[in-house]
Every structure is written in structure tokens, then in C-alpha cells.
Amino acid sequence: MEFFRMKRDIPFMSWGKYTTSVSLLTFLLALFFLYSKGLNFSVDFTGGTVMEVNTARQADLGVMRQTLERLGLRDANVQNFGSSHDVLIRLPLRHGVATATLSEQVRAALAQNDPSLKVRRVEFVGPQVGDELVKDGSAALLFVSLGIVIYLSLRFRWRPAVATILANLHDVVIILGFFAFFQWEFSLPVLAAVLAILGYSVNESVVVFDRVRENFRKMRGASVPQVIDNAITRTMSRTIITHGCTQLMVTSMLFFGGEALHYFALALTIGILFGIYSSVLVASPIAMALGMTRADFLVSDKKASSIPDAP
Amino acid sequence: MNRFPLWKNLLILAVVVLAALYTLPNFFGQSPAVQISALGSNPLDVGVEPQIEKALAAEGLTPTRSTLDAAGLRLRFADPDSQLKARDVIDHVLNPPGEPLHDVVALNLVANSPAWLTDIGALPMYLGLDLSGGVHFLLQVDQQAAIDKRLDGDASEIRAELQEKQIYYDGLSRTGDQLRVRFHDAATQGSAQQLLEASHHDMTLKAEGADLVLGLKPETVTAIQDQAVKQNILALRNRVNELGAKEPIIQQQGPDRIIVELPGVQDTAKAKDIIGRTATLEIHLVDEDHSGPASLTELPPPGDILVQERQGRPVFVHKTVVLSGDVITDAGAGFDSQTNRPTVNISMDAKGARVIRQVSRENLKKRMAILLIEKNKTEAISVATIQDELGARFQITGLQSPKEASDLALLLRAGALAAPMDFLEERTVGPSLGAENIARGFHSTWIGFAAITLFMTGYYLLFGFVSVVALAVNVLMLVGLLSLMQATLTLPGMAGIALTVGLALDANVLINERIREELRNGNSPGAAIHAGYDRAFGTILDSNVTTGIAGLALFAFGSGPVKGFAVVLVLGILTSMFSAVLVSRALVNLIYGRRRKIERLSIGM
Numbered sequence: 010m011e012f013f014r015m016k017r018d019i020p021f022m023s024w025g026k027y028t029t030s031v032s033l034l035t036f037l038l039a040l041f042f043l044y045s046k047g048l049n050f051s052v053d054f055t056g057g058t059v060m061e062v063n064t065a066r067q068a069d070l071g072v073m074r075q076t077l078e079r080l081g082l083r084d085a086n087v088q089n090f091g092s093s094h095d096v097l098i099r100l101p102l103r104h105g106v107a108t109a110t111l112s113e114q115v116r117a118a119l120a121q122n123d124p125s126l127k128v129r130r131v132e133f134v135g136p137q138v139g140d141e142l143v144k145d146g147s148a149a150l151l152f153v154s155l156g157i158v159i160y161l162s163l164r165f166r167w168r169p170a171v172a173t174i175l176a177n178l179h180d181v182v183i184i185l186g187f188f189a190f191f192q193w194e195f196s197l198p199v200l201a202a203v204l205a206i207l208g209y210s211v212n213e214s215v216v217v218f219d220r221v222r223e224n225f226r227k228m229r230g231a232s233v234p235q236v237i238d239n240a241i242t243r244t245m246s247r248t249i250i251t252h253g254c255t256q257l258m259v260t261s262m263l264f265f266g267g268e269a270l271h272y273f274a275l276a277l278t279i280g281i282l283f284g285i286y287s288s289v290l291v292a293s294p295i296a297m298a299l300g301m302t303r304a305d306f307l308v309s310d311k312k313a314s315s316i317p318d319a320p
Numbered sequence: 321m322n323r324f325p326l327w328k329n330l331l332i333l334a335v336v337v338l339a340a341l342y343t344l345p346n347f348f349g350q351s352p353a354v355q356i357s358a359l360g361s362n363p364l365d366v367g368v369e370p371q372i373e374k375a376l377a378a379e380g381l382t383p384t385r386s387t388l389d390a391a392g393l394r395l396r397f398a399d400p401d402s403q404l405k406a407r408d409v410i411d412h413v414l415n416p417p418g419e420p421l422h423d424v425v426a427l428n429l430v431a432n433s434p435a436w437l438t439d440i441g442a443l444p445m446y447l448g449l450d451l452s453g454g455v456h457f458l459l460q461v462d463q464q465a466a467i468d469k470r471l472d473g474d475a476s477e478i479r480a481e482l483q484e485k486q487i488y489y490d491g492l493s494r495t496g497d498q499l500r501v502r503f504h505d506a507a508t509q510g511s512a513q514q515l516l517e518a519s520h521h522d523m524t525l526k527a528e529g530a531d532l533v534l535g536l537k538p539e540t541v542t543a544i545q546d547q548a549v550k551q552n553i554l555a556l557r558n559r560v561n562e563l564g565a566k567e568p569i570i571q572q573q574g575p576d577r578i579i580v581e582l583p584g585v586q587d588t589a590k591a592k593d594i595i596g597r598t599a600t601l602e603i604h605l606v607d608e609d610h611s612g613p614a615s616l617t618e619l620p621p622p623g624d625i626l627v628q629e630r631q632g633r634p635v636f637v638h639k640t641v642v643l644s645g646d647v648i649t650d651a652g653a654g655f656d657s658q659t660n661r662p663t664v665n666i667s668m669d670a671k672g673a674r675v676i677r678q679v680s681r682e683n684l685k686k687r688m689a690i691l692l693i694e695k696n697k698t699e700a701i702s703v704a705t706i707q708d709e710l711g712a713r714f715q716i717t718g719l720q721s722p723k724e725a726s727d728l729a730l731l732l733r734a735g736a737l738a739a740p741m742d743f744l745e746e747r748t749v750g751p752s753l754g755a756e757n758i759a760r761g762f763h764s765t766w767i768g769f770a771a772i773t774l775f776m777t778g779y780y781l782l783f784g785f786v787s788v789v790a791l792a793v794n795v796l797m798l799v800g801l802l803s804l805m806q807a808t809l810t811l812p813g814m815a816g817i818a819l820t821v822g823l824a825l826d827a828n829v830l831i832n833e834r835i836r837e838e839l840r841n842g843n844s845p846g847a848a849i850h851a852g853y854d855r856a857f858g859t860i861l862d863s864n865v866t867t868g869i870a871g872l873a874l875f876a877f878g879s880g881p882v883k884g885f886a887v888v889l890v891l892g893i894l895t896s897m898f899s900a901v902l903v904s905r906a907l908v909n910l911i912y913g914r915r916r917k918i919e920r921l922s923i924g925m
Contacts, residue, residue, distance in 0.1 A: 011836075011925050012779075061753070112746070131748035138458065138744050142879075149877035156869035164862065198812050201874055201882045205819065205889065208870025212826060212863035219859045247833040250779070254772050254829070255822030261768030262818060267760040269450070269811050277819070 013246035021241050022234035025294035032291050036179050039186020046189045051196035052132055054146075056102040056139040058112055059132045061090060065125035068096045076118050091268055095129075102136055146200050153207050154178065161211075165218055166305040172296035173214040176287040177207055184279045193272055202276035209255075210284030214292040216244050222306035233302065237293050245289070252285050322849050322913035324906055332906050335898070336793055339800035345433040345444040346803060351384065352403035353430040354410060356423055357392030364392050364423065368414065375413045381406050387430075394430055400584075403427060429567060429584065445803050446567075447583065448810030448884060451758050453751035454583040457595055459552075459741040461576045466548035466739035467497060467541060472641045474520070474534070475499055477671065480678035481519060487512050499534040506530060545576065551646065551738040553578055556595065577744070584751070601645030604637040605679070606687035606703060627691055629700045630720075637689045637700070642679050646738050647672025653725035656717060662725035664716040673712035680710040690716060693740075701728060761814035768818055769795075772825065780832050782911070782922035787828035790904035794824040797895040802888070812885035820892025823867060827900030831856045836925055845918040853905050860900065864893045 021028075052059045062068075070087050073096065077085040082100055090097035100111060112131045120126050154174055161170035184203055188195050220240035228236055259281065263274035296305075324332075356372070357364060369388070372395070376382065381402050383395035395410075397403040407425055414423040431444050449456050471494055478501065482489055489512065490502040503509040509530055516532070517525055522540040526533045536544070553570055556578065560568045569581040580595055607624050613634045620626045624636045650667040668676065680688075683706055690702040702716045719725045772791070776784035798817060802809065835852030843851060871893065874886035912918055 063752075112748075127750065127752075128748065129750040129753040131746060133743065133746035135458075135460075135742070135744040137460075145877040145879070149873045152873040152877065153870045156873065157866050160865055160869065197878075197882050198815075198885070201812060201878065201885050204870050204874055205867070205885075208867035209823070211866040215862045215866060216830070216859050219862060243837065244833075247829050250833075251822075251826045251829045254775060254825045255819070257771040257775065258765075258768035258818050258822050261771065262764045262815060265760060265764040265767055266815070267757065269757060270760070270764070270815055273812070273815060 011246075013249070018235070018238040018242045019245075020234075021238050021290065022293065022297065024290070025297065028290040029294050029298075032179060032287065035183055035186075039183045039189070042186050042189040043182070046192065048185065048189050048195045049192045051194045051199075052099070052134050052139075053197045054139045054142050054195070056134045056136040058098075058100040058102075058115075058134075059130075060098045060100075060112055060115060060128060061130040062096050062098065062116075062119065063127045063129050064094050064096070064123055066123070067093045068123075070096065072122055073098070073119060076122060077115065080114060080118055082115070142197065149200075149204055150181070150207075153204055157208070157211050161215070164215075165222070168299045168301040168305045169214075169218045169221075169292075169296050172292045172299060172301070173211055173218070173288070175295055176214060176292035177210055177284070179291060180210055180280055180283045180287050181207055183283050184276055187279050188272075188276070193275065196272060198270070198273040199276045202273045202280065206277060206280030206284060210280060210288055213248060213252075213284055213288030216247065217241055217288060217293065218296075218306075220244050225303045225306050233297060237297070241289055241293065248285055248289065252281050256281050322846055322909050324909050324913075328902075329906055329910075332902055336796070336903070339793070339797040341437070341440070342442045342800035342803045343796055345431055345437055345442050346799065348432040348434075348444070350429045350431050350444060351396040351398075352400045353394050353396045353428045354383075354403060354407050355392055355394050355426050355428040355430075356410060356414065357426075364388075368423070369393060372410050372413055375409050376406055379405065379409050381409065394428065396430055396432075426561070441804070443803065443806060445799070446806060446808040447754070447758070448808045448813070449581060449583055449747065449749050449754075450811045451754050451761075451809060451814075452583045453749045453754035454581065454585045455595075455749075456582075456745070456747040457580040457743060458573070458745035459578045459580065459595075460744050461545075461549050461552055461578065461738075462740045462742065463545045463548055463576050466544055467536070469641075469644050469646075469739065470544050471497065471499060471536070473644060473647075473671075473675075474523070476640065476642055476679075477675055478516065478520075478534075480675050481515060482512060483682075484678060485511075485515055487515065497535060500528075501532045501534070503530050503532065548738040549576060549578065552741060555738075556580060559595065578741070601648070602641050602691045602693060603643040603676075604640070604689050604691055605642060605683055606689050607636040607638055608686050610636050625698070627689065627698050627700045629703055635689065635700060635703060637691070642688075643668070643672050643675055647675075651729045653722065653729040655722075656715065659717075661717060662719045662722045664719065664725050664729045665713065666716065667713045670712070676710045676712075676714070680706050680708075684709070757811050761811055765814065765818045765821075769821060772821070776825075776828075779924055781924045783832050783835070783908070784924070786904050786907045786911075787825070787832065787900075789907060790828060790899045791821055791824055793903045794892070794896050794899035795821065797899065798888070798892050801891050801895065807887055808884055810884035812882060813888045816885045816888030816892065820888065820896060823864070823892060824896030824900055826863065827856070827860045827896060828904060830859055831900065831904070832923060835921065836923055839921065839923070839925065845921045846912070848921070849908060849912060853901070857901060860897060864897055868893050 068089070070089065073087050074085070077083075077087065077098070084101050086099040088097055089095065098115065100115070112128075112133060116126075116128050157177075158170050158174050161173055164170075181203055184206065185195075187193070188199070193199075217237075217240055220243055221237055224231070224236045224240050228239065231239070256278065259274050259277045262270050263278065266274060356368070366388070369386070372393075373383075376395075381397070383406070384398055385396045387394045395406065397406055404427070407427055411425045414425060431438060433442065433444070475492055475494060478499070479492060482501075487508055488504065489508070490504055492499065492501045494500075501512065503512060509527060509532060513525060513527065513532055516523075516534070520534065522537055522543075524535045524537055526535075549572055553572060557568075557570050560570060560580070560582065567583060569579065569583075571579050573579050582595075604625075607621070610621050610624070613620070613626060613636060616626070616628060616634045618626065618634070620636050623639050625639055626634055627637055628634050647668045648666055649669050652665050654663050654665050655661065656663045685705060685707075687703055687705050689700045692699050692701045702719070704717055716728070719728065769791070773788045776788050778784070780787065795817065798820060802813075807813075831852055834856045835848050838848035838851045839845065868890060871886050871889035874882055875890065878886055912921070
């Protein structure tokens with residue numbers, strides 16, 4: 010069985026103008042939603058208390074809200090979670106309240122109405138920890154981006170390196186844009202997924218640029234767009250199959266992994282889909298726009314230093 | 321050209337067998353157990369085993385297996401309920417009430433794997449809290465409080481020293497992190513400076529007019545902060561041991577934070593209560609000049625605070641702290657030889673002894689209060705009259721029962737925190753949710769793996785099958801490695817294992833596509849295999865390095881479950897390269913390498 014049997018190279022580079030505009034548009038939209046709606050940060054980042062409780066009978070959210078109000082927790086958010094027996098209670102951080110004991114009070118108060126009530130999960134995060142996580146998260150993002158640029162520069166020189174990291178940061182912004190638009194909860198595992206995607210979809214550009222380098226050696230006399238088109242066409246089969254299979258795994262996580270892995274898998278899914286698109290159709294046009302030539306690839310090859318630059 | 325030398329094949333086989341061996345214990349699971357070990361370094365008396373078994377049988381409890389080794393006697397039980405019951409029964413047999421502690425009886429989780437596996441160090445992975453259920457706390461030590469306390473201690477020490485040497489001073493006060501002692505003239509100031517310089521090496525001394533200003537040296541401040549965290553960790557460890565938690569984790573994080581993790585704890589409310597008891601102890605003198613307050617709402621006179629006794633009686637005590645709990649080196653419950661009433665016997669260090677001797681000598685027949693300070697709540701656990709000059713060892717009397725005495729002794733021994741702590745983070749996962757998370761993690765991995773197997777064998781035929789075997793080996797090696805390292809498996813970690821399958825697959829697809837391309841270019845099947853593996857390797861390395869960078873960043877900046885994910889990701893990259901490059905190559909070599917002439921490759925084209 011073969012899905013991709015290309016006789017001729019697909020002229021990807023001649024579409025560069027359109028693909029770049031599409032990317033730019035999605036990118037700007039993502040930025041717009043990030044700015045206008047913002048991310049729906051989980052308790053990991055904002056601080057506060059989240060409780061997941063399970064009741065034997067169908068949970069009466071109205072009664073629960075009243076109970077919480079009696080405790081003075083007017084700003085509590087109570088909603089069903091997964092089934093009508095599972096309830097998620099979010100209590101925002103409040104100053105001057107011994108929050109560590111809050112969940113115990115809430116449990117006791119709720120259990121008075123419904124003795125069958127069981128607490129399945131409690132998370133309390135203090136304000137300091139949240140701030141630190143935001144800081145650490147940004148530091149990790151910076152570290153990964155810089156690390157990848159440095160590695161790719163060593164491997165290919167700066168133009169392909171910068172093009173790759175721009176293409177992949179564009180993926181990251183788009184994932185965040187989705188989370189902002191749908192107001193999906195942005196938690197620590199989602200951050201981990203975003204960073205993993207950054208590392209993972211760089212693979213894609215690396216594979217393409219590896220092939221570009223090889224082509225520059227083999228295809229003497231071919232123009233830069235021709236070389237790139239050939240590289241993308243030859244690696245496309247592998248791109249689609251690899252990502253398709255990884256997506257099989259992630260889809261399985263999305264459907265069978267339960268609530269805890271839901272947004273994690275969702276972030277990976279968006280990342281994988283846009284990763285394919287951006288590393289093929291965004292990275293290469295950017296590299297060309299930056300003025301990439303033969304010399305960007307043949308630097309690490311001592312024998313190749315005698316080859317003159319392509320005009 | 322497509323043949324590995326024998327040693328290479330054997331090496332790969334050995335690695336795979338080892339990986340399988342170390343993965344194995346994870347399938348046996350763990351049983352709840354009760355561990356009995358003798359106190360101190362003595363070996364356990366072997367004669368207790370039949371005695372314990374008889375007592376258990378009387379309660380209808382039978383251990384599923386029992387093992388005796390250097391660590392003590394371990395009895396396994398079918399479920400946590402009988403484990404808890406058995407613990408109480410055994411504790412009653414070995415440590416009858418009223419007698420000193422004889423043997424330590426603790427709850428434990430013991431791997432079910434056969435002994436030969438345990439002997440080679442093959443143990444199951446630890447399960448993170450999100451999988452096993454339990455509680456996690458992140459506590460912050462209030463270091464300013466530790467410094468304040470130290471300065472208060474220094475102040476009372478200085479008072480005692482000056483009084484002892486009969487150096488008269490006008491007053492001693494603390495502002496911020498400085499102590500100021502006021503003197504009448506320069507001569508007394510000079511002799512005081514001489515005295516204090518000799519006895520307080522860790523403080524800076526400065527003369528200002530007729531005053532002496534004392535401050536803590538920077539290195540002393542660091543030492544106090546460090547000591548506060550260390551001592552709090554020790555106190556927490558003692559408390560958690562009392563709780564009988566299985567394999568608790570108590571460790572320092574950063575300069576002033578402590579992580580407490582109690583996996584498998586069922587009664588989370590109780591755990592929170594015990595950990596949450598961030599109690600500190602202080603000894604104050606009772607204000608004898610003012611008659612006891614009539615009610616709890618009465619305003620205390622200046623320089624006093626109002627506290628409540630155990631029995632509910634309010635009492636005024638001086639604000640000045642005579643001593644705080646950190647000077648106590650040991651505390652034990654006992655009985656007074658004359659009255660035969662329960663007591664607590666306390667030993668304290670040299671510094672504490674000097675202060676208490678001085679204070680007690682000057683305050684004979686007056687009352688002394690021992691205050692237990694919880695968050696925002698102060699209680700006088702004991703108010704007793706000083707009968708005699710106190711030394712490094714003294715007795716607290718006036719206790720209700722032997723039980724109260726032993727509780728107080730425990731709290732004094734284990735519970736004296738050097739500084740109060742704040743909860744920064746709390747995560748509780750119920751045991752049923754943990755079990756569900758395990759099932760979900762397994763499910764999603766298996767279903768995903770099955771889907772990939774179907775696709776790969778359909779698309780690449782035999783080469784696809786080889787890839788799937790390589791993927792399976794990858795998972796095996798990853799789990800084996802994690803077990804060998806005794807890493808903690810979390811739900812994101814399980815997701816990491818699934819994601820690693822995707823990464824490892826990337827390498828296999830790269831190779832298979834390369835081989836197809838070489839065939840299309842007209843190479844012979846044998847040469848295509850060779851060139852395919854060779855050429856793909858550079859690309860595989862490149863793409864894995866970038867994912868590795870992301871993994872390292874997550875490890876460096878992540879915490880808790882994210883760190884678990886990072887560990888799996890980084891290890892997964894290593895195992896995936898091994899499995900894709902060596903394992904699949906070895907299999908392909910075994911299939912095609914021996915044939916003299918290969919007609920065509922079963923690679924789906």
C-alpha cells in the first residue's frame with residue numbers, strides 16, 4: 010500500500026505567498042483572542058481551591074451553591090463534571106483566609122446535606138506558587154526556543170534555524186489562541202503538552218531541511234525553490250504517516266484518557282495538525298524570505314566549502 | 321552487508337531480556353503489609369511470630385504471606401482494611417499500653433513479585449499521587465519567625481547572663497532584627513560588651529552611646545533559616561511516622577519549602593490534621609501580680625497575654641518567652657515516684673539549661689506555663705508551680721492520664737517546630753480516582769498501540785510488523801528503565817509513555833520510507849536496507865535532539881507531575897533510538913540478511 014507516489018514535485022514554494030498569508034491571518038487571530046479573551050488559567054496558575062466531589066444520588070447543584078453561600082463563599086463556581094454524580098467546585102483565592110483548611114470546611118458542610126458525598130480530589134494552590142509557575146513556564150518556553158535555535162544554528166546556520174523556530178512559535182501561539190477562543194482550561198499538563206509540541210514539531214522542519222541539504226549536494230544547478238519543493242515532496246509521505254500515527258495515540262488519549270488528560274490531548278492534537286502545516290508550508294518560505302542559499306547548508310561539510318554559492 | 325556480528329545480536333537480546341525482567345514486577349502489583357521491626361538497632365525477637373499469628377487468628381485475620389529478614393517481619397494482607405485492623409492487633413500484642421515502646425509496627429506496601437526478582441533489585445515503579453491516591457502538601461517555613469524566635473531567645477539569654485554577672489542594665493528591647501541593651505554608664509557597658517562578645521560569637525556587637533546594639537551575622541541568619549527548615553522536616557517526619565503512612569516523602573524544596581507526600585493515605589482528613597498541626601512550644605511565666613482573669617474576653621494588662629488552660633481556665637502570662645521548644649532534646653512519659661501521677665520528663669540543651677536555671681531560681685513558688693501555639697491559637701498545655709531550681713532535666717506534672725503524658729511527650733519530642741509553616745499547595749486524590757486514572761492511562765495506551773499496529777502492518781507489511789515489535793520493545797525498555805530507577809509514575813508520565821511511542825514511530829517511519837525510496841531509485845533490496853538505515857540515522861538523531869531539549873527544559877522548570885512527564889520523555893528518546901536503530905535492524909537482518917538473493921522486500925510497494 011502506498012498513499013503518496015509523486016511523479017513530479019509539488020510546487021509548494023510557488024504557493025508561498027498564500028500559505029504565508031493564511032498563517033499570518035491565523036496567527037493574528039490567535040493573538041487577537043489571546044488579547045481580548047485571555048487564557049482561562051487553571052488553579053495551578055491562579056491559585057485557589059478546586060474540589061471534585063462524587064455523590065451517590067444525582068447531585069443537586071442548587072443546594073450545594075446555597076450551602077457554600079452560607080459559608081460565605083459567594084464567589085464559588087459549582088458545576089457538573091463528566092456525569093451528574095460528579096461535581097467540580099472552584100473556590101477563588103481570597104486574602105486573609107486560611108485556605109488550607111477551607112476544603113475541609115466545605116466537605117463537612119456539604120456532607121451534612123448528603124452523607125454519601127465523597128471527595129475525590131482537592132487541589133489548593135497558594136498565590137505565590139501560581140506566580141512562580143507562570144514565571145517558570147515562560148522560562149521553560151524561552152529555554153526551549155533558545156536551545157533549539159542554538160542547536161539548529163550549529164547544524165544548519167542561522168537562516169533555517171530562525172525560520173524553524175518562528176514557524177514553531179507560530180504553532181504555539183495558535184494552540185494558545187485556540188485555548189483562549191474556546192476558553193478551555195489552561196493547566197500545567199497543557200503547558201507540558203505545548204512545550205513537547207515545540208520540541209516535536211521542530212522534528213518536522215529538521216527532516217525537511219536535512220533533505221534540503223542533501224538535495225543541494227545532489228541537485229546541482231537546481232534553483233533553491235526547486236530544491237525545497239523536492240525535499241518537501243519526498244518527505245511528505247513520512248510526515249503524514251508519522252503524524253497520523255502519533256495522532257492515533259493522542260486521539261486514543263483524548264477519548265479514553267478521561268478528564269485529567271483531555272486538554273493535554275487536545276493541545277497535542279492542535280499542535281500536531283498545525284505542526285505539519287507550519288513546518289512544511291511556513292518554515293521553508295520564511296527561510297527563503299530570509300535569503301537562504303546553498304551556503305547555509307554546506308557549512309558543516311568541509312569538502313563542500315569549495316562549492317560556489319548558487320546565484 | 322545486512323548481518324550483525326553475533327555479539328551485537330547477543331547484546332541486543334540481553335538488553336531486551338533485562339528490560340523485560342525489570343518491567344515484570346509492575347505486573348505483580350503490591351500488597352498492603354504490616355512491618356514489625358525492633359526499636360533501635362537490635363534484631364527482632366524471632367519468638368514473636370507465633371504470638372502475633374495467634375492474636376491475629378483470634379480476630380479472624382490471616383496474613384497472605386509473611387517474610388522475615390534483616391529489616392524485620394513483614395505480614396501481607398489481602399486488603400487495606402484487614403491491614404489496618406492487623407496493625408492495631410499486633411501493636412496491642414507487642415506494645416501493651418503503659419509499657420515503654422518495644423517494637424515499631426508500621427504500615428507498608430510490599431511488592432508481590434517473587435523473591436528472586438526482588439533479589440536482583442527488580443521492583444515496581446512508584447505510583448504518583450494521581451495514580452495511588454493520597455495527599456501532597458507544599459509548606460513554606462516562616463523564616464522571619466525563626467529569626468524572631470532566635471532573637472527573643474538571645475534576649476532572655478542576655479538578661480540571664482547579665483543578671484548572673486550582676487551587670488546592671490536599664491533595659492533591653494528589640495527593634496527589627498536588632499537587640500538594644502541600655503546601660504547607665506560606659507564602664508558597665510564595657511564589661512557587658514566583654515562578656516557578651518565572649519558568649520555570643522555569632523552576633524555583631526556595636527556600641528552606640530551608652531547602648532549596646534546586637535545583631536545577627538549574615539552567616540548566622542543563613543544558618544538559622546537552614547536549621548529551621550531541617551528541624552521542621554525532622555518534626556514532620558516524626559509525626560508522619562506516628563501516622564503510619566506508607567513510604568512517605570518529606571523533602572526540602574528550594575531554600576525554605578518542604579514537600580510532604582503521603583501516598584495511599586485513605587483518611588485524608590486525619591493526615592491533614594496531623595501535618596497541619598504546625599505547633600510550636602513556648603515556656604512563659606505566669607503573671608502572679610495580676611489575679612487570674614475572670615473570663616476569656618478580659619483585656620490583659622500591658623506586657624501580658626491571655627491564654628486558656630486545657631481545662632478551660634483563662635490565665636495571664638508574661639509576653640516574654642523564657643524558652644522555646646527548639647531547646648528540648650528529648651521528652652518521655654513517666655510517673656512521679658512520690659505521687660505516682662503521670663509526668664513528662666524533659667531534657668534540654670546547655671543553652672536552655674542555663675536560661676531555665678536562672679529563671680527558675682528567681683521565680684521559685686511561682687507558676688510557669690507551657691504554651692502550645694497552633695496557627696492563631698494558643699493553649700496552655702501545662703501550668704505548674706516551680707518547686708525547685710530547674711536544670712537541664714525537669715518534669716511537667718499536673719497531667720490527667722498516662723495517655724495525655726505520652727501524647728505531650730510525643731508532641732514535645734517530635735512536634736516542636738522551629739518556625740511555623742504556611743500551606744502553599746495541597747493536592748488530595750481519593751483512592752478511587754487514582755485507580756480510575758491508572759485504568760484510563762492503560763486503556764488509552766493500549767487502544768492507541770493497537771490502532772498503530774493495525775495501520776503499520778497494513779501499510780508496511782513485514783517491515784511494519786518489525787516496526788511494531790521495535791515499538792513494543794521501546795515501551796518495555798522504557799518501563800524497565802523507569803522501574804530500575806525507581807521513578808515515580810504519574811498520569812502525565814503515562815501520557816509521556818504514549819507520546820514516546822509516537823516519537824519512536826517517527827524513527828521507524830523515516831527508515832521504512834527511506835528504504836522504499838532507495839528501492840524506487842533502483843537499488844537492490846539488500847543495498848536499500850543498508851542505505852535506508854544508514855541515511856535515516858542522521859535525521860533521527862537531529863529530530864530527537866530537539867525533543868530532548870524540550871524534555872530537559874520541562875525537567876528543569878517543571879514541578880510534580882510535569883517533571884514526571886519530562887523524565888519519561890527524555891528516557892523515551894533514548895530508548896526509542898535504541899529500539900528503532902538497533903532492534904528493528906537486528907530483526908530485519910535476521911529476516912533478510914541470511915538470504916543470498918532477496919527477490920523483493922515485504923514493505924508494501
